[in-house]
Amino acid sequence: MDMYDDSTPVTAPPVVFPGQRGPETAYRAAHDLLSRRAPREALELLEPALEKEPGNTGLRALRAWAYLIGARLTRAEDELRALVEENPDDDWARHALGRSLERQSRLKEALPHLRLAAAMTGDPEHELAVLRVERRMAERGEKGFDDLV
Numbered sequence: 761m762d763m764y765d766d767s768t769p770v771t772a773p774p775v776v777f778p779g780q781r782g783p784e785t786a787y788r789a790a791h792d793l794l795s796r797r798a799p800r801e802a803l804e805l806l807e808p809a810l811e812k813e814p815g816n817t818g819l820r821a822l823r824a825w826a827y828l829i830g831a832r833l834t835r836a837e838d839e840l841r842a843l844v845e846e847n848p849d850d851d852w853a854r855h856a857l858g859r860s861l862e863r864q865s866r867l868k869e870a871l872p873h874l875r876l877a878a879a880m881t882g883d884p885e886h887e888l889a890v891l892r893v894e895r896r897m898a899e900r901g902e903k904g905f906d907d908l909v
Contacts, residue, residue: 790822799830817843821853828860836860844873851880858889867897 786809793802803826810819820839827836840857843850858873871893878886897903 787818787822790819790826794822794825794829797829799826802826803830817847824853824856828856828863831863833860833864837864849880851877851886854880855886855889858893862889862893867893867900868902871897 786805790802790805793799793805802822806819806823806826810816810823813819820843824836824839824843827833827839837857837860840853840860843853844857847853854873855877858870858877861867861870861873871890874886874889874893877883878890894903
């Protein structure tokens with residue numbers, strides 16, 4: 761196949777101008793706010809956008825991220841479970857679900873999600889999360905150190 765085969769069109773993301781409203785604007789602004797650790801402000805942008813597009817996976821993932829940052833772990837878990845159920849190969853949602861469960865000290869539930877995300881990505885941070893949870897489980901006596909393999 762020719763590297764420059766133009767039979768598959770390439771689409772660029774929509775251009776968003778200042779003052780323009782829509783899910784693209786909400787997504788970009790919320791992402792920026794979350795990267796600066798401002799979950800409350802991000803949720804203020806996301807909720808109206810999600811009312812218009814309740815099935816928008818990108819906006820829902822950002823809402824889950826906002827819940828995680830804001831330590832609203834039950835809400836994060838609910839959102840992330842739904843995202844993982846809809847798209848089981850979403851490694852970010854799976855890892856975030858594992859982290860949400862870990863932060864709630866539900867280590868046994870967290871571990872399968874963290875392991876799968878680590879296997880899917882090979883990301884050292886994901887692998888570190890698996891090791892951290894396995895160690896905490898062993899320390900709590902839920903699993904022997906020899907059983908962690």
